[in-house]
Amino acid sequence: MSNRIKNKLISSSIRFIEYFSSSIKKKLLLMMMLITCVPVIAITAVAISESRKNLEAEIRTTNQSSIIWSGQFIDEKLKLLDNLMFSVMADLTITRYLEGALDSDMEPSYIVQSYILNKLNSVYLPNLNLFDQISVFSSRENKSYTMINGESRIIAHSSHALPLPWDRLGNLKLAYYMEDQQSPHFHMYRTMFKFIDRSILGGISIHVNWSMLDPILQSVKSEENSLIFIMDREGRAVHGLPGADYDSLALQDIHAALSSGSGEAFFKTKSYYVFQQAVGDGSMFLVKAIPTSAVLESNRRTLWFSVSLGIGLLIFSLAASILLANKATNPILKLARAISFTAESNHDEYIETKRNDEIGLLEQKYSEMIRARYRIYIEKRNAQFKALQAQINPHFLHNTLQSLGAMAVARNVPEVYQIIQTISSNFRYTMTTGDDFVTLMQEIEHVDNYLTIQNFRFKDKIEKHFQIDESAKTALLPILILQPIVENAFEHGFQHTKAPWIIKIDAVREADIVRISIMDNGIGIPPERLAEINESLLSDPGDVITFTNSMALRNINARIGIHFGEPYGLTLQNHPGGRGTLVTITLPYIPSNK
Structure with a gap:
């Protein structure tokens, strides 16, 4: 932070403190605003947060159970296909042929090969909606016996370049192979072993239609913007509902979380709420990703209501703070102005009070002080008046007026005598x-x-x-x-x-x-x-x-x-x-x- 910005912040802080320190009204207003507004803001923030948490909890509970149930249903589908492959692997004729135990004199090869193709066709025809290809591979012959799209084929392969998935045989368990995202199929295959020495006889593979899983994926989709797809262990979205737009960055985040090995059915990335369930013995994952923006959109009405209520309460709190601050401080300010006016102008300002609290007591005492001051003023004026009276010798003036009256009588001027007597009486009344x-x-x-x-x-x-x-x-x-x-x-x-x-x-x-x-x-x-x-x-x-x-x-x-x-x-x-x-x-x- 530059020195200029620091100085501006310091200067603004000083002005703010000086502004609210200059008046008890401003101090009270600031304190009441903090007391009323901070809880309102905090409660609104907590309400918004709790609303979002409750919505997240509801989404989590609903989708977790849905994704687990759908994953189990997919596993059942895959188990059904695995059982079909076992039915072929358990056929004794096919096994003995792959071992080379059938003598051509006893059973011509073309008869056995026809038997294999018929067996595959018997499995293929009832399950056209599940897969479009089933194959048996003979390691001894480097040939694959295939039923594809209703046609039977025997395909010879080079021992130096076996096609997928025959080049991956050797695993004791059921294995899967997924092509790229554009492919409508994936492979399920098993290795066939010789019982005595466990040597590889060959394998069996089913070319499964991804479309068989679409009804299951569709049943999981409850939010408009959610993404439901199958992800392989390499982090590729190998299959999803039509029209889905996969964000590669989001896939990387999801794959990183899945690769961590925590096994949690729910986790969050930067942009998504993610629900997952491992299927196919952990070879792939059923994933549902809900954008956080969709959750916010669902929460928007509640959010706006909370914000509107918070703003309303905030405005009410501010208005109440201003009203109460004015009501509480106006008598104090009025008293302060009266005292300042009295001190600066030497004039007295009276305050009429009807309050029974401490402020009313102050106003009452101030008014009593002003009245006492005026009594002192009146007494001072009376003292000055009496002092002025005392400065004149009443006997001298009275005797002088009496002498003037006697002269008026001696000279036969009764009117003058009467006036002199009247003045003397008034003087005596006011002065004595x-x-x-x-x-x-x-x-x-x-x-x-x-x-x-x-x-x-x-x-x-x-x-x-x-x-x-x-x-x-x-x-x-x-x-x-x-x-x-x-x-x-x-x-x-x-x-x-x-x-x-x-x-x-x-x-x-x-x-x-x-x-x-x-x-x-x-x-x-x-x-x-x-x-x-x-x-x-x-x-x-x-x-x-x-x-x-x-x-x-x-x-x-x-x-x-x-x-x-x-x-x-x-x-x-x-x-x-x-x-x-x-x-x-x-x-x-x-x-x-x-």
Whole structure:
């Protein structure tokens, strides 16, 4: 492997590791893909392998029994032909003639020769379908007495060049001789010996038709592409069914396996499943070769089903892995993004959680941390506010305002005196109240003083109406939550509005709830802006930091939410009459002890 390829592999591996190491989601996805996909792939591979093994076992079982039975049937056929040859060899007249024991005076030669030919003809005629030639050879005369195709012949041979199979005589057993693949015959022959000294008298041979074995070979053929043939010990396919195409390389592999001497009825080569049975005392083999491609073709439907099922399960596993990984990691990523946003922007992002597991606990603790942070912020602002109050000497300002009031009285300017007294009261209320809570009437009196100052400023354009339930007057509420709402009417509602400017404050107690309504007859709020404000009021108290740093509507709502929680706070709507704004404050009823 070249260095360039190695470097590419290393670089790809590093990028792969970095990609999946960069996120817990990717790590979980990879792990779940491995957990789900590897077993699916393994099971599919095992199923395909087992399917092929089962098919091979079925083919092996079926064909082994078939090839053994067919081999035994061929041996029976050959045994029948061998018995026919024995019937000739056992004839005493023929044996004595071959020995030369018959004196010509006792039995003329032509009579004995005629007897031999008649004997051969008697064997030949009933078995025309099995062989087309039967011969007896006399070594003493170098002659063969032959019955071929219904004709009798006596053929003289040269002692120096005997034809096959007479040149091979001498074996005690039945022998066979096969010609090339094109020949429609093969030879069966036996040597005839003299009983006393076992010298060779001659031999007998049958020219057997291969076609007699075709029905047997045809019965073995069960697969379309299978090859059924007879192979000799030299590895030649000496006979097979018509139309068979023999691959020489496959024959070499089969012959090599047969020559190994293992004697197994089944074995595999590179291209074939091979079944064999020795016949003719091991002189030849009945062979059936089934191409492995044929087995694969038979297994194709099962294979495609297994592969399709495996792919389907793989896709399902991948989809399930992605879905589960997303579902498991999204809350963690959401929490991580919220923490990063808070750290980078100094703004707070709240997470609504409905989970009961460990991730839900983290989200809950994070939200509690953000709320605690906002409480700290509010307390800091209150501390700053009170510190600002502390920077001014209230006694000095109060005494100064009292001096100005005395001057106004001395100079007979009662209006100025009244305004100075109102300002002094408001100053005393905002600067000297030490508690965070006041009664509703204290807050109403402060609003009344504020409206008195505004009425003096705008030359009696203001009408004020207060309708407070007696049972609600002593209810406690956070300080300075009404006056900023009334102030908003002057800053945003009464601009471009003709007098009179009306401010109406109603307060009612409903069981354990105090509901305060502040109405004006200003220009109202555009619907889009009104929806935006109400949506912001419904957000978490921490969002106040994002919107504004002033003690406006959102800050008032946040203060109420921090003190009392849900469902208390502010709601805004345009006045049902068509002009002005209606702000409703909902508070729990907490009576004053004073």
